[in-house]
Amino acid sequence: MKTLLLKKDEVSRLISVTEVIAAVEEAYKAFSSDQVEQPDYMGIDLPSPRGEIDFKLGYYKANEMISMKASSGGFIDNPTAHGVPNGMATIFLFDARSGSLICVMDGSLILGLRTGASGAVSVKALARKNATTVASIGTGNQARMQIRSINEIMKIEEIHAWDSNPDTLFKYKTDIESELGIPVMMANSKREAVEQADILVTTTRGKGSLVEADWVRPGTHIVAIGTDQQGKQELDPEIFRNAKLVVDSIAQCTEKGETWHPLNKNIITKDDIHGEIGEILLGRKPGRESDDEITIFDSTGMAIQDNTTASRIYHNAIAYNVGTFFRFFEQ
Structure with a gap:
């Protein structure tokens, strides 16, 4: 053999x-x-x-x-x-x-490519059709993968980026502008970046709430990538209260994903999960239904x-x- x-x-x-x-x-x-x-x-x-x-x-x-x-x-x-x-x-x-x-x-x-592609697939299914601005919380390798993939399916006009490490943030700006020609604005705070977003991408190894609910504008699509094990967290659970939640796997996301946090706090129940993204791609469930909806894609990654x-x-x-x-x- x-x-x-x-x-x-x-x-x-x-x-x-x-x-x-x-x-x-x-x-x-x-x-x-x-x-x-x-x-x-x-x-x-x-x-x-x-x-x-x-x-x-x-x-x-x-x-x-x-x-x-x-x-x-x-x-x-x-x-x-x-x-x-x-x-x-x-x-x-x-x-x-x-x-x-x-x-x-x-x-x-x-690993990097398919995780980046998952964000792009969710943008295709759930983001507003007139979305042009991406905010990136975290500017490491996966943040770059997300932008490369999303840029394949829509025209990104500008990126607002934040990172806890100024050197990493500056290198991200230099790399993205050189590679893709997309202007990158280095935000002074997480809030400053999030408030500009049509599409918000979180790619950190966060251990607590990095994005607060009152920063997120109506119509924002959130690509939550960084939480794939219990103990990790990037989003304020209150964001989920009035959002359309789509997951890659209900079984995984309710146990190990960002979805676990609002479930644990009784902000939502499992019945509030709109569905898995495969159901939307197959046409069994609707994707975005209005320009004012906040949509969340919780991606834990699947074999x-x-x-x-x-x-x-x-x-x-x-x-x-x-x-x-x-x-x-x-x-």
Whole structure:
């Protein structure tokens, strides 16, 4: 049996942002069409200055692929102490018909791309059609991924950005303006950024409420990316009281997502969740219904997103003869 090995630079050549957006849309639709088996993901928190490692497993019946992703993050000492990034990911693809391991690929780029694409898919489904201004709370790598993806499906006229680290904020401004030509306004406060937003993107590792309810304008679409484990939080739970809430997975978001906080405070109940984004993409539930609605997309990330994205990369690699085959054992 031969297994294809794909390095990070090879993965980067094998898929475009638009393909990833399509793969994530496919994933959400599949999840809401009973085409996916996806056990609860597991996470291990390690003592500081180490971070966390998550394991996500998914089976997609339509492509007969099983994916498993191991991803780490928050290992702040890694670059100096170990000579590796502070976050890494690896994806394994198995042929569901035989159980054989057909591909091992670097997953760090996929993790960023498919998470960025999830925000873009939600913008497509839930943001106002005349939205032009994005506010970014957090200006790290995922904030960049969000902007690259959203910029594929709408014209962003300006970005208002805030970060707790002024140097990170300035580098974000320089990078985005150079790469995409979108003006970036460096906000003096979180409130200043949020109050300008048609679309608000939060991509921090926040442990408390970063965005207050009275800062959010009517008609804002919120892409809540940073909360994927209990203990993390970015939004004031009061924002949910009068908002249309859409999630990637009800099961995950009510236990580990931003949605957990207003549920825990009895501000909303599970019945107040409008639905999963796959239901909206399939036309089973409406998306935005007025320009004054505040909409929230709570994204915890799902294994099926890795599956559909990695599967496209694998097939592209085979088609273009990219990567190295390794024989683990002889039949």
